[in-house]
Amino acid sequence: MEVRILAWVIIGLIFCFGLFLAGLRARPTSESSTGPEPPKVAASGRPDQALLTIGPAEPIVVGPGTGPGDTQGDCYRKEGTQRGPPWVIGPARPVTIGPRPRGVWEEQGWTRSRNDGTWVYEGYYRVRDRHGRQRRFPGRVIVRPGEVRPYIADPPPELRTHPKGPCFMLVRAPWFRLHWHRPAGNADEAILYIEKVLVEALNGRAN
Amino acid sequence: MKRITIAVAGTDGKREYQEVQILPGTQPRDVLAKLGLHGFQLSRPDGGAFGFADDLYQAVADGQKVYATKADVEAG
Numbered sequence: 001m002e003v004r005i006l007a008w009v010i011i012g013l014i015f016c017f018g019l020f021l022a023g024l025r026a027r028p029t030s031e032s033s034t035g036p037e038p039p040k041v042a043a044s045g046r047p048d049q050a051l052l053t054i055g056p057a058e059p060i061v062v063g064p065g066t067g068p069g070d071t072q073g074d075c076y077r078k079e080g081t082q083r084g085p086p087w088v089i090g091p092a093r094p095v096t097i098g099p100r101p102r103g104v105w106e107e108q109g110w111t112r113s114r115n116d117g118t119w120v121y122e123g124y125y126r127v128r129d130r131h132g133r134q135r136r137f138p139g140r141v142i143v144r145p146g147e148v149r150p151y152i153a154d155p156p157p158e159l160r161t162h163p164k165g166p167c168f169m170l171v172r173a174p175w176f177r178l179h180w181h182r183p184a185g186n187a188d189e190a191i192l193y194i195e196k197v198l199v200e201a202l203n204g205r206a207n
Numbered sequence: 208m209k210r211i212t213i214a215v216a217g218t219d220g221k222r223e224y225q226e227v228q229i230l231p232g233t234q235p236r237d238v239l240a241k242l243g244l245h246g247f248q249l250s251r252p253d254g255g256a257f258g259f260a261d262d263l264y265q266a267v268a269d270g271q272k273v274y275a276t277k278a279d280v281e282a283g
Binding site for chain 2: 101178180181185196203
């Protein structure tokens with residue numbers, strides 16, 4: 001036991017002596033110093049900058065993710081740490097939006113108002129002539145129970161030569177009213193019928 | 208093949224056939240017969256009415272709405 005303690009003491013002394021010699025060799029002398037002035041030693045005995053080591057910092061690896069409060073999974077990835085489950089991001093579920101069902105009058109931009117049990121539709125009859133031009137004529141359809149009265153303002157002169165031209169009677173300039181042989185049952189049918197007659201009149205076709 | 212919508216005029220869109228697919232050469236009478244719309248005619252998108260034997264496929268665009276209206280409406 002005593003031998004072992006003695007051996008450790010001897011090893012310690014040798015180690016301290018070695019340190020002492022190394023310190024003597026590292027100490028600069030005024031004669032050999034040609035470079036800049038050695039660092040000053042602070043009052044506490046520790047050198048100010050001699051042991052200050054500045055090197056590259058520990059690399060920071062930032063991967064996809066969010067902060068610690070995120071519950072989606074692994075959000076902060078650092079080299080050497082275990083990765084969380086992969087995020088799968090795909091296209092959102094598509095929403096299909098289609099037009100709601102509309103009548104002819106609404107589809108063609110007409111308006112409808114109600115007055116004392118009468119529906120009044122107002123808009124434009126729209127047709128395309130043989131030259132591809134869009135033509136439109138002010139229109140009005142008054143719908144009462146059991147009766148559909150269509151009107152047109154400023155119809156084209158070509159209507160006079162159409163077989164149904166005489167069915168348009170001037171009621172109050174510039175409005176003409178169409179008289180029925182077999183009446184339309186609703187505003188949509190009246191609008192489509194008058195547009196059909198207008199196309200035939202403008203393009204030289206007739207029933 | 209084109210997909211069109213056939214809507215019956217005067218129903219405020221309550222009677223619509225939204226998924227009607229037509230092949231080249233399809234005529235209005237083919238569509239009307241298939242949908243059971245007897246006594247109706249199809250209206251042209253630009254005004255006027257289709258003849259029963261017109262080339263419907265050539266005259267409509269894919270996704271277009273075509274109105275069916277009663278054929279016996281007549282001025283007089």
